[in-house]
Amino acid sequence: MQHLLTEDVKTLIVSYSLRVIAALVILIVGLIIAKILQRVVNKLLTKARIEKTLVNFIGNIVHAFILIIIAIAILNKLGIQTGSLIAVLGAIGLAMSLAFKNSLSNLAAGVLIILHKPFKIEDFISVNGISGTVHDINIFMTKLITSANETIYVPNSKLTENFITNFSQQKNRRLEIIIGVGYEDDIQHVKNTLAKLIDNNTDILKTPAPNIAIKALSDSTVDFVIQVWTEKENFGKLNLSLYEQIKILFDQEKINIPYPQQDVHFICDSPININNQS
Structure with a gap:
């Protein structure tokens, strides 16, 4: 009986060791693939003349997505059920999306601004009554410097929700x-x-x-x-x-710029004496 138990333990150890080794292989290979894909994506986006901020952002998203896939694959290889874990992660993601709704809106707007380029750095723009020179564009907000040298940070969602007047695009x-x-x-x-x-x-x-x-x-x-x-x-x-x-x-040239004036007409039955009386 003891001999059979020992054999079962050995089999279990060997089996689990193989799983751990396989998981390590998945981790190492996955990290290499994630890094290579991130570089490939960055290079392709750079060749497409996408803004550097967006290039880095998309590259990081690709890298993080692959890491999540690697983590799920490792847990499956180790025999850990990931179905409930994925459901929990989905619930957490939903909660975070609701909690950071405004930030996600600014994020999406920032991506649109960088992709469509309604303005660029050093352009003079006006939006929703605010005018200034674009000093910086990032994922969540845009930095403007006004003619009075004031710094204004405008959430990107406000820029995409309103009409933008760009005074610098035309010569x-x-x-x-x-x-x-x-x-x-x-x-x-x-x-x-x-x-x-x-x-x-x-x-x-x-x-x-x-x-x-x-x-x-x-x-x-x-x-x-x-x-x-x-x-x-x-x-x-x-x-x-x-x-x-x-x-x-x-x-x-003796050209007159008049003040606003009005003609006043009095209608009465008898003349009015307007002389000053002491």
Whole structure:
């Protein structure tokens, strides 16, 4: 009886030892395969000109996925039932996805931004009332630097949920200025004065041609619209300087920029004495 028991123990030890050796082989080979696949994926994505952040992220996901498969294979080889373990991992994954819903949303949005490239680093963008230069794009958020040198971190999901205006994708930008003059001023004289100002400004492009026209007849002014094109690098400077140049030139040409005013009419049966009385 004791002899049979000893034989059974030896058989069990040998069998389990073989399983452990097989599990170690699976582990070693699996780690090698995981590393090779990660490198292959990184190389393919890099050749496809995918952003480095996304390349590393996808490579790490592939590596982690293979490690999970290796772990399940090792447990099966050791005779451990993995069905319940997979169910538990699935439940944990579901709970984590609910707990980190916002983070996962930002993650998905970050992947979309990196893939579709609506903007890149150093682009000047505006989204949901926030404007700034893109300083960094990562998986969860985008870092903007405003013109006032303020740093704003915008969750990626906010970027994909709203309209994005990219001011840097095109080489040139159009600047539009509306200026009001008095009704007594000569229209052609105003146009000629503005045309002279535009011709003498080196930051304004000749093509596309500038446009000067009457936009509206307001209560107190005749509103002219000036539409000019400039290189995107000069847009901010031109936007600030053009108003000052217009005011100086209008003063020289005696063109009036009136204050808002109203005509008041009195209707009565007898004259009204408006003289000051002491």
